[in-house]
Amino acid sequence: MAQSPSGPQTLFDKLWDSHAIVTREDEQTLLWVDRHFVHEGSFHAFNKLKERSAKVSRPDLTFGIADHYVPTRRSGRSIDPAIQNMLDQLERNTSENGVMLFGLNDPRQGIVHVVGPEQGLTLPGLLMVCGDSHTSTHGAFGAWGFGIGASEVAHVLMTQTLWQRKPKRMRISVDGTLAPGIGAKDIALSIIARIGADGAQGHAVEYAGSAIRALSMEGRLTLCNLSIEAGARCGMVAPDETTINYLRGRPFAPKGEYFERAAEDWLRLMSDEDAQFDREIVLDASEIEPVVTWGVSPEDALPITTAVPDPESIPDSGKAAQIRDALAYMDLKPGQKLTDVRIDRVFIGSCTNSRIEDLRAAAKVLSGRKAKVPGLVSPGSSLVKQQAEAEGLDQIFRDAGLEWVESGCSMCVGMNGDIVQPGERCASTTNRNFKGRQGPGARTHLMSPAMVAAAAVTGHLADVRPLIEERS
Amino acid sequence: MQPFQCLTATACPLPYANIDTDQLIPARFMKRSRAEGYGSFLLHDMRFSSDGSEIPGFPLNRPDWRNAQIVVARRNFGAGSSREAAVYALVDYGVRCVVAPSFGDIFASNAVNNGLLPACVGEHDAESLIRLLEADAREITVDLQAQNITTNGVSTPFTVDPVWRMKLLNGWDDIDLTLSQGEAIAQFTANDAKKRPWAVPRTG
């Protein structure tokens, strides 16, 4: 919907306007990029730069982070030469261009979407890009973050700008109060199940409503992170006191009176009262249950209290075939109760759910209990790891029988060699249950950290709520 | 970039929804240099079993469709990871056009940047095309100027962002265009430094 510049604007409209450099007749707009993160996969883009004998245009706005390929078991082990090569290329490409790198041995190293917020590199009102689809995460601060491909990475490296067509605006409101044990992951999976993995395609999503306002920054990061799994261009939450309190004192955030002045600007970043959205979705928080995925797309998500769908009862033949295919890959029976699905291992980590609050939620369930299956816990950053150790969470994970390792993308994508074996079933806090995502033939069930902990102690997909109640 | 105008070629039906970029190219192959070519990794785990042998029933392994330059799939093609390697795998295999009812946004723009046409058709039209191709292997014609797909007299319209269409028709690259905007960019940054002094990161 076209809006006059003087009329009521959405938060996204405001971000758009503050970054538009020129708009062509064909409605493509050249946008200014405030932050650009590059990880090991950026070598394709740096090679394009070399072909043109070009240099990074704004090294001060570009930050390198080693995360996708870093080994999570580091001490006393030699690194696979192909992986070492990926790390070396990033080191070379950043140092040759004067770009700061949070490398393997940097105490601030971690997953890009955890480190950015943690370091105060992510701020409200910024346009942030990275060659990684989960860049939507940074929207939690009222920033506009989106993932780009290698050609676009090269374009940003060379010009600090990007051409875009304005996406449509969608508001997803979640009102009411979440029940204990239910969090941002359950909200996000419920939304994706409802609108589909392409339900927000071509849209900039704003999350609003009392349940969203009540979320911590960690929760908002999880929610915005999963926007891309609904196909959205980006997801965002308007800044408020929670945002400002999180940012105060972060290493790269403005300091002192500069911070207070910035905070005034940031708190003005919100959708105007009468702003029009192209699409509105409303959810009732009190109806949200703990959710798990059963299939091979994040849209294949259901409350844990239900059963695997039966393709025979689906009239749409294409949809039925899709379910049949997913059930075959996942080795599940139609109509099988979700709580009857036995698992082989668990993974707690990834940019979706590896922040301190996620680790606390899992540890709360695991404390004093034993996991029936093996599993890996990889904190989202080296600083999160430090914090968790200071709180004694590492000991809870170890006592439960899980492995406590260093930070990185790890088993989210398996690039560093942390994979789920073929045919194995993993309860995972990650974001994609795609075929082969966690390793060839791996079967992934997505859920919240508390739900993964519940699966670990029971050995099957399980409702975390009784396990929490036993504690209180 | 190689322009795309009109292409008549073998089209392979891929009757699957949500073919994500992890399937288009599994992550484990992405350490390779592009110079080695990514074509053999395209849809690797759908095309090959774990011992490396071809899975006979998979469409791209059938003699009729092995040399397809067009593929026709179901909704949400290229969802997921932003890896441009997914497009490299298609392009290096020889694919110049993907026809589907919807595409992952990042995939689609990556495609255009590599001269690969993401042609969007209605869900019914995708189903009819898939059925037609499954019934009898054939060439189809994708005309970007006219924005339609024809085969044996049947014509199906498709949509593509008009800017992407221009880029594909002409083989344009954004970078040169952007570099010509140097003055506008300089003006923007000067104004912006006053409006948003906090937008540049600082330590200390």
Ligand code: SF4
């Ligand atoms: S943790 Fe997973 S989703 Fe997040 S940046 Fe790493 S690979 Fe991407």
